[in-house]
Amino acid sequence: MTLPTSADVSAAADRIRGRARRTPVLRAELDGSPLVLKLELVQLTGSFKIRGALNALLGGSRPDRVVTASGGNHGLAVATAARLLDLPATIYVPEPTPAVKADAIAATGAKLVRGGASYAEAAEAAQADADGARYLPAYDDPLVVAGQGTLAAEVVADAPDVDNLVVAAGGGGLAAGTVLGSGGRNVVVVEPEGCSAVHQALKAGRPVDTRVASVASSALGATRVGEIPFAVLKDADIRSVLVSDEEILAARDVLWSHFRLAVEPAAAAPLAAWLAGRVPGELPCLVVCGANAAWTPA
Template structure:
């Protein structure tokens, strides 16, 4: 199993958009005013599989030779995306997840027909086992974020925002391993990109401080989606110009609850991370777009 280190470009994002168009949804944007300020929400939680990850998974599988079998590792959302993309393309898939994977995500991975393997306590441990399986079986390993095709696929989300709402001057995105944020840099057409992480789960923030990817602690209410212990080498190369912001778990949960109260949007904590930064006044510009990136949770009425 090898991963290319060639950096993707905006042209790769445009090619990705053409590849995935028959399968992925073009999710809507919503203009709104909150606390007297305008904003745009990119409703990516309405994507097939409930998160942006399907974009990168599809582009990875469509951008090269067709594999016989697919394997990946995930905290949940990427695994579901690879499982769904494989099913759409008629490919068998195996998904490794940490033992702490949320039930809602594990259930959905199995529901689309993938084999689910629980291994280890962290994403990194699950990923090591998945890579070992790929090397021994010859299966195609689809990285969650450290891959040019995956990053280019994720960039199609920002490219849609720019096309649909050209007045947007900043795009705000949650960061785990960095794939969506890096793709957003490529798709943003020069606009400011704000990369937001939980205060207890901040691999990009630590990497920017160190000047290179480093191991980082994982302890957040949003860790099932944003729990990478180290930002990807490839995303890090693209994220040097991004503005790094940290938000607390309390701010994340308050933002999640407000998305429900204000807009009736039911999202997982990671999906509310950009809104938390915007509510805290940490986002520059006159009209920001917040990418509401995921909703893979089991909703229970109060």
């Protein structure tokens, strides 16, 4: 198994420069305490996933076709990256995928296939269709992980005084990339109580199958952490934090009421942990990772 390194994150940053956006950081104060928000919701496709997709498709030999499975954000990123690189793409999504995400994938011109009740079932169908194509996992790929790590590298460059980087986790790709791109800063990995593949794997000492039941499951609903992300995370000094659905939705409302940021539930998980007092340090950077949800603020 080839593991990505911090040098791979630097190479990814060079590779995707000019294609993915360098998203801004926002210095703010909430309840009298300072914090930094990394506004990845304004990234191309509305989430950080385009970073890993572009790096993976640019980092090896050019495929004739790309195939993937996704609950939405990764699929949209791969479809968009494929369009930018003039590659045909087929995206498999689980049946419960929100229409706002499925419709956005179809709008790129990629072939959209709904199949299976879960990400795991969609991934099985996608892999069966990937003969002769580049199958691109959502998180269990060294180039994908390195691409996601460019987000953390930007934070370190633009806000070098932050002492913690706080990210939501599904299959672990962003969390592992953040460790590699953090410049040695502390990393806090936040998951819903009902979708905690990283937390359960760290507790067991190995990837394990987990249940998925959360308001954020469309983005954080991996049933098992990736082998590559886990190999990076298990040797890193990270903090694993769980938050309830109620805390996530309350944090989503705060992001709107205080900052006018309309986000999907997954993107509010880091703020939920911070509001609950579960994030250490004096100046954390909370990654607001995506905005692809059919939600209209009140």
